[in-house]
Amino acid sequence: MSNQKPILKAEDLSKRYEDGVLALDHVNLEIRGGEAYCLLGANGAGKTTTINLFLNFIPPTTGTCYINGIDVTKNPLEAKKYVSFVSENVMLYGNFTARQNLDFFAKLGGKENLAKEAYYQVMRRVSLQEKAFEQRVKNFSKGMRQKLGISIAIIKDAPAVLLDEPTAGLDPKAAEEFLEILNELKGEGKAILMSTHDIFRAKEIGDRVGIMKEGRLVMERTREELQYEDLVKIYIDYMKSEPLTT
Amino acid sequence: MLQTIIKKELLESVFSYRFPLFALICLLLIPLGMSVNQANYAKRVRDYSEQVRLADEAAAALKIQDVMAGTVAIKGFRRPAPLSVFTQGFESTLPRYYEFTQDGFRPGESASDDESILSVQGKVDFVFLVQMVISLIALLFASDMVSGEKESGTLRAMLANCLPRDTLLAGKIGGGYLALWIPFLLAFLLGTVVLMLAAFPLFGGDATARVLIIFLATSLFILTYFTIGIAVSTSAAKARTSLVTIFIVWVAFQLIIPKLGDMVARLVYPVRTETEVSLQKSLLVRSLEIETAKELGRQYDLIFGAAPKGAADDEKSPERKKWDPTRDDIQLRARERKAQQLAAIDETYLQERRRQMNLAVNLSLVSPSAAFARFIADVCGTGELERAKYLEAVRSHQKALDNELFSKVKRTLMMHEGGGMSMSFSAMPVDASKLPKFSIVPASLAETFKANVRSVLSLAFWLIAPFAFAYARFRKYDVR
Numbered sequence: 001m002s003n004q005k006p007i008l009k010a011e012d013l014s015k016r017y018e019d020g021v022l023a024l025d026h027v028n029l030e031i032r033g034g035e036a037y038c039l040l041g042a043n044g045a046g047k048t049t050t051i052n053l054f055l056n057f058i059p060p061t062t063g064t065c066y067i068n069g070i071d072v073t074k075n076p077l078e079a080k081k082y083v084s085f086v087s088e089n090v091m092l093y094g095n096f097t098a099r100q101n102l103d104f105f106a107k108l109g110g111k112e113n114l115a116k117e118a119y120y121q122v123m124r125r126v127s128l129q130e131k132a133f134e135q136r137v138k139n140f141s142k143g144m145r146q147k148l149g150i151s152i153a154i155i156k157d158a159p160a161v162l163l164d165e166p167t168a169g170l171d172p173k174a175a176e177e178f179l180e181i182l183n184e185l186k187g188e189g190k191a192i193l194m195s196t197h198d199i200f201r202a203k204e205i206g207d208r209v210g211i212m213k214e215g216r217l218v219m220e221r222t223r224e225e226l227q228y229e230d231l232v233k234i235y236i237d238y239m240k241s242e243p244l245t246t
Numbered sequence: 247m248l249q250t251i252i253k254k255e256l257l258e259s260v261f262s263y264r265f266p267l268f269a270l271i272c273l274l275l276i277p278l279g280m281s282v283n284q285a286n287y288a289k290r291v292r293d294y295s296e297q298v299r300l301a302d303e304a305a306a307a308l309k310i311q312d313v314m315a316g317t318v319a320i321k322g323f324r325r326p327a328p329l330s331v332f333t334q335g336f337e338s339t340l341p342r343y344y345e346f347t348q349d350g351f352r353p354g355e356s357a358s359d360d361e362s363i364l365s366v367q368g369k370v371d372f373v374f375l376v377q378m379v380i381s382l383i384a385l386l387f388a389s390d391m392v393s394g395e396k397e398s399g400t401l402r403a404m405l406a407n408c409l410p411r412d413t414l415l416a417g418k419i420g421g422g423y424l425a426l427w428i429p430f431l432l433a434f435l436l437g438t439v440v441l442m443l444a445a446f447p448l449f450g451g452d453a454t455a456r457v458l459i460i461f462l463a464t465s466l467f468i469l470t471y472f473t474i475g476i477a478v479s480t481s482a483a484k485a486r487t488s489l490v491t492i493f494i495v496w497v498a499f500q501l502i503i504p505k506l507g508d509m510v511a512r513l514v515y516p517v518r519t520e521t522e523v524s525l526q527k528s529l530l531v532r533s534l535e536i537e538t539a540k541e542l543g544r545q546y547d548l549i550f551g552a553a554p555k556g557a558a559d560d561e562k563s564p565e566r567k568k569w570d571p572t573r574d575d576i577q578l579r580a581r582e583r584k585a586q587q588l589a590a591i592d593e594t595y596l597q598e599r600r601r602q603m604n605l606a607v608n609l610s611l612v613s614p615s616a617a618f619a620r621f622i623a624d625v626c627g628t629g630e631l632e633r634a635k636y637l638e639a640v641r642s643h644q645k646a647l648d649n650e651l652f653s654k655v656k657r658t659l660m661m662h663e664g665g666g667m668s669m670s671f672s673a674m675p676v677d678a679s680k681l682p683k684f685s686i687v688p689a690s691l692a693e694t695f696k697a698n699v700r701s702v703l704s705l706a707f708w709l710i711a712p713f714a715f716a717y718a719r720f721r722k723y724d725v726r
Contacts, residue, residue: 055406057725077408085406091399093254095261107250108407156407 005069006030007082007160007191008037008054013063015049015215023049025215026063029193031208033159036182036192038202040235041212047195049215051162054193055085067160081110084158088165090149094138098123098148101137102155109156122151126181143174150181161185163194167201179205203231211238247409248417255421259387265425268383272433275375280437283331283371284444290326297343298323308678313655319345320651321354322643322684324636327627328447332460333373333619335628344640344684348652349531350588351644352524372437373622376464377615378500381471384426385492388475390485391418392720397484402725415476415720419713423472427465434461452691456625459691463625463705467618470709474614477712480719504616507609515602523595527588534587535659538580539667543660545572573658592641603630607700617704624694631689631697639686646682 010029016022024046031037039047052058054065056076065072068082092101102119123133126147132140137148146166153161163182167175175198182205186192196202202209203226211219211234218238221229259265301321312318323343330337341353392415395401404414438457442448448457475492482488518526549569550558557563607630610616623629654674661667695702 052726055402055725057402057405059724077410080406080408083406085403087399087402089399091401091403093258093400095258100257104250104254105403105407108247108404108409110408152403162406 004032006032006066007068008162008193009066010050010054011064011066013050013053013065014061015046015053015058016061022215024053024060027212027215027217029210029217031160031191031193033189033191034186035207036186036194036205038206038209039193039195039212040197040199040202040209041195042239045212046215047212048164050212051085051164051193051195054083054162055080082158083160083162084109084153084156086146086149086153086161086163086166088168089142090145090152092137092140092145092148095136097134098128098137098140099133101148102151105152106155109152109158111155111157114155119151119155122155123148125154126151127177142169143171143177146170146174146178147181150178154181154185159189160191160193163192163196165196166194167196167198175201199232199235211235213238213241248413248420251409251414251417252421252424255391255418256424259422259425264383264387265429268387268426269429269432271379271383272429273436275370275379276372276430276433277437277440279370279372279375280331281440281444283334284441284446287326287328287331287446288444294323294325294342297321301343305681306678308676308681310655310673310676313348313651313673313676318651319347320647320681321345322640324686327632328453329456329460329626330628331372331441331446332457333371333623333626333628335623335626336630336633337628340633340636344643346640346644346647348648348655350524350527351640352528353520372460372464373619376467377619380426380430380468381500381615382496384468384471385475385478385496386489387422387426388472389479389488389492391422391476392479392716393482393488394479394485405725411720411723412717415480415717419469419473419476422476423469426468426472430465430468434464455691459625460622463618463622466705466709467614470614470705470712473709473712473716477716477719480716480723499613499615503613504610504619507612507616508606510609511602511606514605515598517598517602518595520595523591527591530587530591531584534580534584536661538576539659539661541576541580542573542658543662543667545569545576546660547662577656577658611700611704614705614708617701617708621698621701621705624689624698625691627688631694632686635686635689639684643682643684650681651676 008029008031010027013024013027013029014022015024023044027046027050029037029050039050041047049058053060054067054072056065056072056079059073065079067079070079070082072079093104096104099116099119102122103114106114106119120130120133124130128144128147128151132144137145140148149166161182167178170178179201182192182194186205186207192205194202194205207223209221209226209231210217219234221231221234301323305320308318308320321343324340327337339356341356343354344351345354390397392401395404405411438448447453474495478491478495479485479488482491546569549565549572553563553565557565558569560566607620611620620629624631654676656672658670658672659667660669689697
């Protein structure tokens with residue numbers, strides 16, 4: 001691990017919802033530039049909650065999230081300048097064209113007055129078909145939507161990228177293309193935090209893989225460690241193990 | 247950032263199927279409603295002019311003998327309000343004219359006699375369209391602006407950026423409202439062009455200012471409903487929940503609260519009709535006349551009972567010298583008593599009406615629609631203020647006619663104890679051409695605003711409160 005400062009950092013992060021459910025239990029996490037961290041876990045394990053806390057969508061019960069050293073709770077707007085977000089079902093405006101969607105989210109990301117060609121270049125980079133650039137996205141396939149979603153992240157050019165199960169529901173080819181783009185982003189020095197159910201792709205992209213269970217980060221392995229261990233077996237063993245005591 | 251959100255909301259609304267539908271409704275119905283009401287107004291003005299001409303002719307041919315016979319009823323007509331093309335208000339229910347007699351005034355027929363049978367379903371005028379149609383569309387436009395984005399997840403995508411929530415909310419309101427306001431503006435302009443082509447007096451007196459006020463108040467009213475919709479949408483997690491809530495809010499504001507207010511007021515403070523009051527006044531006048539006649543008869547018999555024959559006709563006889571001041575005194579006291587008691591009836595009636603109206607207005611003003619309709623009706627000269635002004639003019643005209651005409655004739659009716667009756671007349675000449683003309687002083691804009699402080703406050707409340715509510719809810723909203 002390099003000595004550079006982490007771009008994404010969770011410190012003693014916990015979240016208990018109003019109904020009493022403990023969604024996240026004292027999680028600590030650090031992700032540096034050029035590093036991809038994959039969070040594995042069953043539904044309700046706390047993966048999405050972690051991402052929601054990084055985006056200040058919900059306030060933490062205890063602990064702090066930092067993006068680029070900025071406390072997300074204290075200064076959410078400043079912190080969000082340094083992060084892009086891609087969700088499972090990329091949320092787009094169906095009546096807008098791909099370029100119009102890209103233009104809108106680019107402006108929200110602080111990229112004003114970009115030329116049409118700049119948008120086209122990003123869409124070409126993610127291998128979106130040329131003819132789709134000026135088409136309304138309501139008829140786009142899930143793969144096309146995901147490509148457009150990652151285009152939004154690319155055009156924002158933020159040092160951190162949060163991805164919430166981005167390959168869920170994608171066909172193998174589309175998922176592979178998606179991971180290629182993520183690898184490129186990693187190569188550009190972005191810090192990537194991706195929650196996923198896909199063990200194989202987690203192993204493929206992740207420099208580190210963490211397994212979450214009942215809100216806790218119960219295991220963490222580096223890429224090197226995983227060369228000698230079977231991630232599938234580790235994951236299944238954790239899932240089958242006794243419930244954690246609180 | 248705000249500009250980006252406004253532009254996005256505007257485009258999103260314009261691309262939706264609702265926008266062309268709304269634009270079509272506005273562009274068809276608003277000018278059409280104005281055109282139909284303009285034609286109706288022109289017809290009523292023609293009727294009014296003809297009736298005034300006939301009444302003037304009748305007044306010019308007035309003979310003092312008719313006044314002495316008590317068969318004269320002078321009519322005072324109300325000119326139709328030009329801005330009734332925007333809202334009918336009380337236009338068709340107010341009496342077209344009042345009849346003035348020695349015994350007081352009574353209302354004539356109303357213009358509602360000319361109305362189509364379809365009017366029972368409500369008149370389709372500008373205010374009706376705004377209140378019933380545009381308000382609902384404004385709510386529908388707003389219904390999924392926040393809840394729809396919560397559901398689809400686009401709200402998460404937006405809030406993942408450096409976007410303050412208040413900017414997002416303000417942008418949504420600004421952009422969504424523009425999508426409503428632009429078609430409304432075009433329809434309103436088209437409507438005024440239609441009116442101008444029909445030679446409608448749009449630029450006379452303060453008409454232009456009033457039309458501008460109608461436009462601005464309507465624009466704010468649409469914004470009010472749009473903001474109410476946004477407040478509901480912000481609170482709902484799903485677009486469907488928001489839609490159902492919005493329908494309930496609309497029904498409450500449009501149909502239940504205004505009508506309930508009126509019903510409760512009628513139940514709590516029942517008021518007699520104007521015709522009933524006129525009848526009561528007529529009966530009082532008759533009864534006072536009989537009382538006066540009896541008193542005059544008794545005094546006459548006392549004074550002239552033992553007098554030599556011809557003493558009543560001899561102005562120099564001692565009996566006559568005693569009778570003349572006695573008669574004048576009785577008649578003066580009778581006149582004063584009559585005026586006092588008639589004024590008391592009027593005052594009681596007015597108090598009853600004021601009490602009922604105050605309660606009805608206060609209850610109905612809970613609804614922004616009622617506040618809007620009340621305010622616009624007063625701006626157009628077809629509302630409660632016009633009704634009050636009309637009655638004020640009627641009273642004032644009655645007084646003027648009493649002074650200039652009816653008091654010129656003195657009728658002395660006497661009822662003697664033996665059962666006999668006698669009547670004598672004295673009359674001063676009257677120049678019929680110099681009789682006062684009936685006119686209503688229109689309410690100024692300052693008076694209109696003063697009379698509508700509560701309506702304006704209600705509208706202001708409904709404009710600010712939903713925004714504040716939406717803002718508070720949206721700030722605390724947990725994006726999950």
